[in-house]
Amino acid sequence: MLIDNHKRTINYLRLAVTDRCNLRCNYCMPAEGISFVQNKKLLTIDELKKISQVLVGQGVSKIRITGGEPFVRKDLIDLLRYLQKLEGLDDISITTNATLIGPYIDELKKLGIKNINVSLDAIDRSTFEKITRRNQYDTVHENLIRLITEGFNVRINFIVLEGQNEQDIIPILELMKNYPVSVRFLEEMPFNGGSKSFEKITWDYKVILTHITKHFSNFKKLDSPETSTSINYKIEGHKGTFGLIPSFSRTFCGSCNRLRITATGDIITCLYGKPKANLRDIVRNKNSKNGIENAILKVVGSRAKTGFDAQKEHGGVFENSMTSIGG
Numbered sequence: 001m002l003i004d005n006h007k008r009t010i011n012y013l014r015l016a017v018t019d020r021c022n023l024r025c026n027y028c029m030p031a032e033g034i035s036f037v038q039n040k041k042l043l044t045i046d047e048l049k050k051i052s053q054v055l056v057g058q059g060v061s062k063i064r065i066t067g068g069e070p071f072v073r074k075d076l077i078d079l080l081r082y083l084q085k086l087e088g089l090d091d092i093s094i095t096t097n098a099t100l101i102g103p104y105i106d107e108l109k110k111l112g113i114k115n116i117n118v119s120l121d122a123i124d125r126s127t128f129e130k131i132t133r134r135n136q137y138d139t140v141h142e143n144l145i146r147l148i149t150e151g152f153n154v155r156i157n158f159i160v161l162e163g164q165n166e167q168d169i170i171p172i173l174e175l176m177k178n179y180p181v182s183v184r185f186l187e188e189m190p191f192n193g194g195s196k197s198f199e200k201i202t203w204d205y206k207v208i209l210t211h212i213t214k215h216f217s218n219f220k221k222l223d224s225p226e227t228s229t230s231i232n233y234k235i236e237g238h239k240g241t242f243g244l245i246p247s248f249s250r251t252f253c254g255s256c257n258r259l260r261i262t263a264t265g266d267i268i269t270c271l272y273g274k275p276k277a278n279l280r281d282i283v284r285n286k287n288s289k290n291g292i293e294n295a296i297l298k299v300v301g302s303r304a305k306t307g308f309d310a311q312k313e314h315g316g317v318f319e320n321s322m323t324s325i326g327g
């Protein structure tokens with residue numbers, strides 16, 4: 001079992017399979033994209049399998065596949081088929097923008113992969129296109145409805161962006177009233193690849209809740225697992241739930257159970273900190289198992305206590321984009 005230097009058990013891996021994305025969300029990267037890494041610097045599917053196997057052996061029981069956009073990677077299904085058979089791995093989840101998932105839905109179902117987080121920051125077409133800088137509104141909505149109706153556990157991640165999509169907060173809750181979906185509102189974070197300056201946020205989780213309270217008075221707080229990053233609620237008469245994720249306020253660090261591995265093999269022990277080691281050369285060596293295990297043990301043994309502590313490693317300036325960190 002992996003236990004960090006603050007006695008937190010680490011059993012959740014967020015595994016980025018690429019840094020590429022087919023959208024250009026303006027809060028994530030500049031219009032021209034970021035300088036995506038060369039292919040040879042990305043972990044291969046076999047390397048991703050190997051790393052996953054070692055981490056599951058060390059006690060990881062949940063892996064979330066992320067990126068970049070995971071389905072940009074044509075060989076993703078090969079990795080998923082492998083993970084599905086990995087003993088000790090109880091939960092495989094995917095975070096996606098839902099543009100490319102369509103052709104894979106049947107196979108995901110067959111594999112029993114049911115937990116899909118869809119990133120969707122607008123229900124209005126022009127707001128969606130302005131934020132994503134791409135024309136994918138219909139595809140995303142079709143795939144989202146298909147995932148829901150085919151019985152996947154769908155959670156919608158909606159980043160609240162000042163001056164861009166606040167007006168869609170209530171409509172998305174109205175729209176999802178009849179669907180068994182969790183809509184989670186996240187605070188914007190400073191990982192935008194230098195596309196804009198980032199000082200503070202207006203829409204923190206308390207402001208979002210106050211806004212929702214003005215429109216829906218009848219809701220109750222739900223119990224959530226200890227390691228949950230969202231504070232969850234149910235509005236009376238709604239099939240689904242909604243949640244607030246204080247991703248900038250960072251109220252949940254005390255129970256953080258996660259590690260991130262980027263598509264280039266960097267190990268990140270806190271989203272707000274710098275990479276702590278790199279696994280690519282290690283996994284490319286013969287007999288890499290011990291090397292991976294030791295690298296993981298070392299970084300887990302020196303984790304920052306909170307995201308505010310980790311942030312000091314950057315000296316206050318973030319230049320990275322969530323597409324390369326693996327959001």
Ligand code: SAM
Nearest residue numbers: 028067068069095096097119188189191322327
């Ligand atoms: N392409 C996939 C997707 O869109 O879900 C996975 C990768 S994406 C980088 C993961 C998540 O990070 C998305 O939900 C996205 O909205 C979120 N994200 C990206 N930049 C962010 C930022 N600056 N602040 C908060 N969340 C951000």
